[in-house]
Amino acid sequence: MKLLIVDDEDIIREGIVEKIAWKENGFTLTTPGKNGLDAKEIIERERPDIVLTDINMPFVNGLELAAWIREEYPDIKIIFLTGYDEFQYAKKAIQLKASAYILKYEKQEILLQEIKSVAEILERERVGERLLDQAIRQQAVETVSDLIVGFARNSDRQSVLKKMGWKKEAAAYYFVILDVALNTPVDEDKPNENGLYLFSYINAAKEVSEAHCATVVCGSYDNQVFVIFAQEENERDFYKHVKETAEEITAKFQEFLKVEAWAGISDVYDDIFQTDMAYNSAYMALQLAKGHGNKRIVCAQTSDNGMVNGNSIMQEIAEYIHQNYTMAGLSLNDLSEAIHLSPSHLCRLIKKYENTNFMVWLTKVRVKMAAELIRTTDMKVYEICEKVGYNNPQYFSVVFKKYMGCSPRDYK
Numbered sequence: 558m559k560l561l562i563v564d565d566e567d568i569i570r571e572g573i574v575e576k577i578a579w580k581e582n583g584f585t586l587t588t589p590g591k592n593g594l595d596a597k598e599i600i601e602r603e604r605p606d607i608v609l610t611d612i613n614m615p616f617v618n619g620l621e622l623a624a625w626i627r628e629e630y631p632d633i634k635i636i637f638l639t640g641y642d643e644f645q646y647a648k649k650a651i652q653l654k655a656s657a658y659i660l661k662y663e664k665q666e667i668l669l670q671e672i673k674s675v676a677e678i679l680e681r682e683r684v685g686e687r688l689l690d691q692a693i694r695q696q697a698v699e700t701v702s703d704l705i706v707g708f709a710r711n712s713d714r715q716s717v718l719k720k721m722g723w724k725k726e727a728a729a730y731y732f733v734i735l736d737v738a739l740n741t742p743v744d745e746d747k748p749n750e751n752g753l754y755l756f757s758y759i760n761a762a763k764e765v766s767e768a769h770c771a772t773v774v775c776g777s778y779d780n781q782v783f784v785i786f787a788q789e790e791n792e793r794d795f796y797k798h799v800k801e802t803a804e805e806i807t808a809k810f811q812e813f814l815k816v817e818a819w820a821g822i823s824d825v826y827d828d829i830f831q832t833d834m835a836y837n838s839a840y841m842a843l844q845l846a847k848g849h850g851n852k853r854i855v856c857a858q859t860s861d862n863g864m865v866n867g868n869s870i871m872q873e874i875a876e877y878i879h880q881n882y883t884m885a886g887l888s889l890n891d892l893s894e895a896i897h898l899s900p901s902h903l904c905r906l907i908k909k910y911e912n913t914n915f916m917v918w919l920t921k922v923r924v925k926m927a928a929e930l931i932r933t934t935d936m937k938v939y940e941i942c943e944k945v946g947y948n949n950p951q952y953f954s955v956v957f958k959k960y961m962g963c964s965p966r967d968y969k
Contacts, residue, residue: 558583558676561605563590563622564638565614569661573609573638577669583676593617597625605633607656607675612639623655634675638668697721698776701785704832705778706905711830718829721774727787731799732823732835734843735762735782735806737816757814758782762806769802778836779901781843785832796825796856803854819846822856837870837898844897870898871910882922883946889915923947924960931968938965 560579564570570589579586587603590596594616596608608626612619623635636657656675659668700720703709709717718726737758755777762782763775772787784806786799803820810818821843823835838857846855873896881887892915893900907915923945930941939950947953957965 558585558607558679559587559603559605560584560672561587561590561596561599561603561608561610563593563596563608563610563614563619565592565611569611573665573668577665582669582673584672593619593622593625596622600626600630600633604630606679607634607636607672609636609638609672612637627654634679636672636675693722694774694776697774698778701774701776701783701832702778704829705836705902707833707909709830714830721829723772723787726829727772728790728827729788729795730826730829730832730835731786731796732826732832732839733784733786733799733803734821734836734839735784735803735810735818736820736843736847737810737814737818755780755782758810761809761814765806765809766802769798769805779899781899783836783839796822800854800856807853818853819843820854821846822854824857836902840899840902841897870896870906874903874907878919878922882919882926883944885943885946885948887919887946920956921960924957927953927957927965928961928968931965941965 562570562573564573570591574586574589587605588599590599590610592614593610596610597617599605600608608622610619610622614622617625619637619639623637626633626635634656635654636659637655638659638661640661656678657671659671697720700709700717704717714726718724735758759775759777759782762784763773766773766775766784766786770786770788772789774785774787776783784802786795786802788795799822803822807818807820810816821839821841823839823842826832826835842855842857846853874892877892877895881891884891889900889903893903896903898906904914907913907918911918927941927945930936930944934941936944938954942948942950942953945953947956954964954966957968961968
């Protein structure tokens, strides 16, 4: 905690500096000030956390100095040290939001205790601000997750914008997903260690993004880093700006974090409630980037409206299941590889639109097709079992009975 002591009386100023064990009590002293004018230069140069100042001084007095501090550096705490025990000074100190008002004839122990109390208040405020900032950022990240899976409702638009930390909706957005190849395999038994990796990637992306764009939301979804870039006006160079930022982020990952990195960039979109479609297009672009030899960053190739919406993805999932349900061992990972969306994101989409999971959906299709074959063909049960993707007739019979209420042999 940095402390500036300002007093025009040498004996008082030097006495305070020398007779109190500041370092042992957690304080670092700046250059002492002889008057308010002198103090202004020191404040601008050394940025103290607390200013302990006399009131009656030449050139710029303590009250004038405090008013200037309030205007220019409102986070600095001010303590008045004076020989005047008069109401008008105390009243003025209150108006200037001084943290304390100490008389010069008080003992050094009391002076130190007052300053330590102010330092504790300042530290609590800073911790509170950090926690509030973290809470706001976390709320924004959670809101993005809701937008991606379609849980946020259009009717809650103002609430969504508020949770994102925005006063109004931007004219244009880009969604960027970043992925890395770890030099060491992820250890599922050490989630905290894995979380630290992700935290370092988010911080690096956030640092670069915020240096280039005033309005960004940076976080993680599905164990991948994302950045949403927002701009009040959709300028022609916005995409170029976003791409250059993505390039800088991947370069930083490679140079400082020593990992290979790729980025997928969505097409530009103009409605925050298109974030789910933007995510899908960015994810597909990311898969193209990872499958490309030299191209580390890919922007989504757009369709007529530039986006792939949730309903069209569900149609694609349904078509894939109906075309491949006969494949024994068909899994969510197979679907993920086929349509270039992550398994966990697919789980959320299927839950949202079908209120089920992949395996239940696949099983229902298989049982339905098996029932159709029993009704319309003379195939044996074991033949139908293999035809709809099962290797074990006994297990197939158990599943069939669970959904149809009777065994395949009894079904007509």
